[in-house]
């Protein structure tokens with residue numbers, strides 16, 4: 001367990017899966033946390049469930065593809081807790097479409113939420129981040145292995161997130177570190193249908209012989225935000241049970 005007392009984390013996509021597990025882990029580590037998500041009911045419930053007193057968890061509606069929403073989310077965080085130490089970008093979508101049937105609108109939606117969204121919120125949060133702060137993006141093994149079937153737009157967005165994270169690491173050094181976590185199959189609502197239909201085959205190809213749990217990504221995010229990773233920046237940690245070894 002890391003000691004994040006006195007630190008503030010802004011976590012996007014915190015209404016579900018990896019983002020929610022990360023919010024829970026950071027609260028357990030003593031941080032103040034803003035849970036941001038387009039599903040405002042989900043973050044409202046999560047904030048209440050994870051911090052009944054409401055003193056260390058705030059929540060707000062946040063639409064990753066909307067720069068004004070990014071601005072409002074950062075403003076809410078700073079008004080509530082003063083500044084930002086950790087920025088964790090877990091909001092994302094994973095819509096299936098074969099390339100041959102993919103519309104321009106489907107392409108743009110994916111890039112807008114997963115990639116533009118990472119820029120919008122980082123650009124607005126960084127001026128409020130303290131010396132020694134850390135940014136963690138949630139990329140995907142798709143970013144390392146060059147996409148996945150029927151998800152060429154998703155692969156492009158995550159490849160972009162990975163390159164963007166490394167750009168951030170260079171531009172923000174030596175003041176703020178920026179790293180990515182690249183999960184493999186993780187048991188969340190995002191991939192529930194895929195795992196239901198082809199989970200056994202996917203698990204068969206994973207050396208650890210199981211899918212991951214959201215908390216197993218949250219703990220890696222915690223490590224990257226902690227002083228234990230004080231010399232780590234521009235890195236991507238693949239957490240995929242060995243399914244991809246880059």
Ligand SMILES: NC(=O)c1ccc[n+]([C@@H]2O[C@H](COP(=O)([O-])OP(=O)(O)OC[C@H]3O[C@@H](n4cnc5c(N)ncnc54)[C@H](O)[C@@H]3O)[C@@H](O)[C@H]2O)c1
Nearest residue numbers: 013015016017018038063064091092140183185186188190
């Ligand atoms: N689950 C996996 O196997 C897996 C693997 C690799 C990468 N990832 C990545 O991890 C991140 C978290 O995914 P998850 O598995 O926890 O999925 P999830 O669906 O459980 O959570 C994603 C969250 O993002 C929110 N969201 C969606 N669109 C948004 C928008 N426009 N603005 C703000 N919030 C929005 C959703 O409401 C949801 O709460 C995503 O970026 C995903 O691409 C997941």
